[in-house]
Amino acid sequence: MKLIKVKKDGIIYFENVNDKYIYVIKSGKVILKKEKGMYLVGKFLKNFRELKAGDAFGFEEVLTDTKRGNRAVALEESEIIYFEKEEFSNVLKNNTKLGERILNSISNRIRNLNDKIKHISNENICEDSKKIKDIYLYFLKNGDFQKANKVLERMKLDKENLEFVERETKSTHIIKEGNITEQTIKKLKENYIKYDEEILESILIGLNKKIFKKKLQENIIYELIKLFKQKDEKEYITKIEKSLNEFVESDYGKKLRYELISYYEKENQLPKALKIANDLLDQKLEEKEIEEARKRIAELSLKIEEVEKNV
């Protein structure tokens, strides 16, 4: 550890050089100047930062093995202590206040910078509870129910979320049991459909990633599609049309075909409706279902005839 006296305007180190010393000001004032880029000093952007007695500088580069990022100049006649990295721990041992002071100073700077960045980039600061819910939804969507549950447990610590956590723990415990059946999905739907479709949707997306039984998967996809019915009818229809061929082991394909028929009938696209009704007959159907399909075809054909007559 050594001491130097620097006259006013004396340069302690230059930018972009390798210098192995850490400095602490014993008396006087030092200024750190940047050629490029800015510092945030208080609330202002400046290309320099002023330091006073008791402050340390130069440690950032020395500890991270980088070149000097600024130039250090004495603002007035100053006494400066300097030492190498290896001596740092001894210096701190004898002067615990210095350690605290350095830590507080950097963390303050980081905090102010973060605030400034948020300000510049106009980042919205949303409600905390809503955001932690996003993490919960993310894990649900990934089918990572264990982590989702861990998030719930953590939310429990924050008393504001208690109601939400309790409700969720109750509603999702059926997934944890592991043996997921159509009954589970029905139950989930009952639990959620009224109060939070977003969570239901996330769970279904997650289950779809985890379940490999074809029939159950069809059930999940069906419920996922159904969620769009109220929200966005056009999207709902597009989704049905895209996924129709995926339903091979269950009756959900038939149900969705009927949905399509009703939609096109309502939209006065009768030939399209009729085509889908005819396709129904190609599916595996029971006698009763065949009868029903035929009835629908007859109705549609009649309607088309009537329209043609009027033209």
Added chain:
Amino acid sequence: MFDNPILFKKFGQEYDAEEIVFCEYERGEELYYIVSGKVKISKIMKNNEKVVAYIGKGEFVGEMAIFENKPRTATVITVEKTKFLKFKKIEFFQLIKTAPILVIELIKCLSKRNRRTLEQMNSLLEKDLEKKILEYIYLKLNEKETNEIKISEIISILNITRDELLETLLPYQKKSYLRITTTDIFINETGWIKRKLK
């Protein structure tokens, strides 16, 4: 020093792989020092997870918590079995007297963080995309004697898209000033950046 069994007995904690250490937005007043293992720091949104960094042995996580009582700013999940030293603020400052090397490690960690944040702010203030990218590369090259820069790092710090970055740098690759791979950019020479920035 940090493998010290007495220290570990008092402050040590062991996590399995894929465990949540803490979540973003959650309040917490502990900082963690990684004794062994690996964690990922990520920003999790409704539909995606953006991994900010993977960090391991000898680094801190949650370090801002000891200076301010503010919610966590990212989610930390273990990637493999990980051993931590977990400190509360008071505990940490008590250790300064007996283990100053711990403070030095933390100062180092915060210094890195401070520099990254400062770079981020400066790049946000710069409007010219090309200038912004070249200045960052120049800074990185000066900082360390390496010619390799991670693409993910540039785009997250400069807050730009991968396409923006590649589009800007492709003309320079044609001139063989640099080489772009899927994850990194290798700078072959630096004279051109200096000329460009002038």
